[in-house]
Amino acid sequence: MINDLLNQDCFIIKTVRDSYGDYIQGDPVYSACRTSEKFENVKNKAGEEVVSSLRFWLPKDIDINENNLTDTLIRYHDKDYSIISMQNRIDLMGETLFKVVYV
Secondary structure (H helix, E strand, O other), rough: OOHHOOOOOEEEEEEOOOOOOOEEOOEEEEEEEEEEEEEEEEEEOOOOEEEEEEEEEEEEEOOOOOHHHHHHEEEEOOEEEEEOEEEEEEEEOOEEEEEEEEE
């Protein structure tokens, strides 16, 4: 049902540190997504309130969680976005339907 709405293209990019402490981007992984421009106050991982400008809906099987938010980027229209916050949208049975990511 939700997959019909995910008709835009984005890429998920994991970043890691090399032996010199520099960030290296991994290979981009394609994902279907849905984005909307909406300025919204959200709390980041540190608990600070920040303003998000884009909201992405992503499939539930994408490897983005609270532990790797700061090490993950979303590439959309050839621009990389850092993730501020993430939420799982849950159905009445407790199953994850999709993920909402704020950048």
